[in-house]
Amino acid sequence: MAGKCPFCGHRNMTAKQVEYLYRLGEQFMMVTDVPCLECEFCGEHYFEAAVLKRIEADFLAIQHSGKKPTKTIQVPVEAYSNL
Numbered sequence: 391m392a393g394k395c396p397f398c399g400h401r402n403m404t405a406k407q408v409e410y411l412y413r414l415g416e417q418f419m420m421v422t423d424v425p426c427l428e429c430e431f432c433g434e435h436y437f438e439a440a441v442l443k444r445i446e447a448d449f450l451a452i453q454h455s456g457k458k459p460t461k462t463i464q465v466p467v468e469a470y471s472n473l
């Protein structure tokens with residue numbers, strides 16, 4: 391997977407590993423070291439469809455098949471108007 395950034399048209403895309411936050415409704419799963427391409431100009435991240443499908447399949451396995459994630463964290467929630 392190479393070529394231009396679909397967002398800004400810049401030509402230099404770098405292979406990186408980043409943190410990806412999967413969300414379905416109010417349920418989240420954070421996945422670390424996810425491979426992607428990063429645009430050197432605008433910073434947009436592009437993930438291959440197969441990578442996203444794999445994350446989704448793992449999320450479903452945890453939600454429905456009782457798979458144990460590597461670790462679970464708690465995330466505080468605040469409304470900006472209450473700060």
Ligand SMILES: [Zn+2]
Pocket residue numbers: 395396397398399400429430431432433434
């Ligand atoms: Zn770009």
